[in-house]
Amino acid sequence: MADPVTWMIIGSWTAAGIAAAGSIGSAAVGIASAVNQQKQAEANADAQAQQLEYNKRLQEREAAAVEQETAANARRQFEEDEALKARQRALLGKSGAALATGSPLAILGKTAADQNTAQHDIMYKGYREAEQLREQGKQYGYQASLAKASAKAGRSGTNLAILGNVISGTTGTVNALGQGISGHAYANAWEQKFGKK
DSSP, X not given: OOOHXXXXXXXXXXXXXXXXXXXXXXXXXXXXXXXXHHHHHHHHHHHHHHHHHHHHHHHHHHHHHHXXXXXXXXXXXXXXXXXXXXXXXXXXXXXXXXXXXXXXXXXXXXXXXXXXXXXHHHHHHHHHXXXXXXXXXXXXXXXXXXXXXXXXXXXXXXXXXXXXXXXXHHHHHHHHHHHHHHHHHHHHHHHHHHOOO
């Protein structure tokens, strides 16, 4: 059977080994956790960026559709306006009024001005709506860029967390080994003072 000094030495180094293993294990778990959190944050940021890019494309398509619809509305308005002017000229001609002077000319001029204003209003409203959609699309693109950048920036934080876990694990291991050395020294001092029994 081993003497008490040997048991003290074995016990102190066993405790030191267990403490060192615990420190290393804790550091490994911390590192794995930091890496998993970063991967999840990157996946979330990528998903968010993809959704924002999709929204941007939708806004751009919607703007193009508004422009097409505006052009069609302006074309319809022009055709209606031309038909109205033709009817007015026909009615004024039927009445025998001279179209080149006086009230008939004022009527045709007023009609043309009103129709021109109506067409410009259609084009302006469509242009404004399309531009608003494009601006919203640009905002989505900007937000997507921010999401991607935040995922990259998170890597720095992950690297710091990993470094912190490595330092913590190393410190814990060194402390545990220090305790083992202290236990060994205590056992040697005890042996010198009391001798082996």
